[in-house]
Amino acid sequence: MATIRDVAKAAGVSVATVSRVINKNEYVNKETEQKVIVAMQELHYEPSSLARGLAGKKMNTIALMIPDISNPFFPGLARGVEDVAQQYDFNVFLCNSDDLAYKEKSYLEILRKKSIDGLIIISNNVNEEELEPLRMANIPVVLLDRPFNEQNYSVVRSNNRNGAIMAVEHLLAIGCKKIAHIAGPEKFVTARERRLGYEGIVSQYSWYTPSLIEHANFDIEGGKQAVTKLVANNTDIDGIFAGNDLMALGALKQLIKLGKNVPDDIALCGFDGISLTELTQPEITTIQQPIYEMGAAAALTLIKKLKGEITETKIQELDVKLIIRGSTEKGKKLPLAT
Incomplete structure (x- = not known):
């Protein structure tokens, strides 16, 4: 997957110039602008709608993908995620997939382009290959409740x-x-x-x-x-x-x-x-x-990853109670x- 630096190198310009072309917020002469556009097309580069990678900015937004908002279990998880996110000045973008693979795949593509900072996902359909574009874009992912790979991703679940x-x-x-x-x-x-x-x-x-x-x-x-x-x-x-x-x-x-x-x-x-x-x-x-606590733990893990406080994968299995x-x-x- 091409990056902004790849585009800049191919066009023979600086990263800042590529950023100006995409954001259209500063003047760039027509010849240079055309070089950048051609390089983007040849490299199949897709700039995010908010251009996080171009400007080096963080949007302070994490996404939470859940399978069924009508199931009373999932709003409890979402509340835990949101409360912790707000404590750290992060917004939460909620995605309800209806447990449908095509909706989840579509959401993943949209989220990558929207330049979220990180993703918490509860899914039975998504596989590692489908999360690869997020990894390539340096967007960390935490698996909540329903893990599918405990070696490459941090997981929060109950016992x-x-x-x-x-x-x-x-x-x-x-x-x-x-x-x-x-x-x-x-x-x-x-x-x-x-x-x-x-x-x-x-x-x-x-x-x-x-x-x-x-x-x-x-x-x-x-x-x-x-x-x-x-x-x-x-x-x-x-x-x-x-x-x-x-x-x-x-x-x-x-x-x-x-x-x-x-x-x-x-x-x-x-x-x-x-x-x-x-x-x-x-x-x-x-x-x-511990529904709320699971959501809170997932959010805290993701935010610590974003802050560089956690680099390795982490598995958290919370106790249940009769x-x-x-x-x-x-x-x-x-x-x-x-």
């Missing part, structure tokens, strides 16, 4: 596998004899880690069978569909670990519709710790991620829903 183990061990501790798992899509690193945590515990029991795992989308409808299949195929399950709280919300609604008492017939545990789990009847037991609520409190009488 997903350990959280799944905590969930299953809690269900066993309250007396569950056959525990099913609603797993997220396998393309998600977080879903795979939580499934592996579940399997690591239940595989030692004679009652375990792969039919106790049902994959679904990380949303309420996914939870509804999965629990319907699980109950139909495994009539004796008495515990369910859902791979995220939205699926747990859907599972709870469908279990009640199927005439199951939660938790006495089937106990239920989710994962994430979003506030919606406190609004149900019964309230849903969950593995609480929050016990009504959906696993067997034998406890709950008030009637109104």
Whole structure:
């Protein structure tokens, strides 16, 4: 990828002259201007819209790319990123990709041209090759929640596998004899880690069978569909670990519709710790991620990279916590829903 210095060398002028041609903020004679334009065309040089590389300026703007702004988990991350960024006088450019590869690719190209200072990305689709243009432009990247390369990029995530183990061990501790798992899509690193945590515990029991795992989308409808299949195929399950709280919300609604008492017939545990789990009847037991803290840690890591305080890749894995609520409190009488 050509740089402004390459253009200046090819045109036989200074970097400052190239900058003046692009910014059109100072006079450059027509002959020199034409040399610069030809050099840019031959080198396929694309100046950023804000010309950061030309003027040596920093825009104090970082981008945050998230897959689904409607999922209550991600605004919590975004708030952590924004609060820390503001403390260091950085603005945050928010990109909602809808978990679509073409949107993420388009955003990456736009962000490179807009000359952001750095990027925090949560993605299941982006690969290292697609981030290479940012690296070539000296734009650091931090992977949040869903890492795909832990050697070349700094990563901030929670301990997903350990959280799944905590969930299953809690269900066993309250007396569950056959525990099913609603797993997220396998393309998600977080879903795979939580499934592996579940399997690591239940595989030692004679009652375990792969039919106790049902994959679904990380949303309420996914939870509804999965629990319907699980109950139909495994009539004796008495515990369910859902791979995220939205699926747990859907599972709870469908279990009640199927005439199951939660938790006495089937106990239920989710994962994430979003506030919606406190609004149900019964309230849903969950593995609480430090959502805000994850966003804050990612922003701080990125800013330290920009300031040159961190040069190596850094992996931060934050602890999770079991929050016990009504959906696993067997034998406890709950008030009637109104």
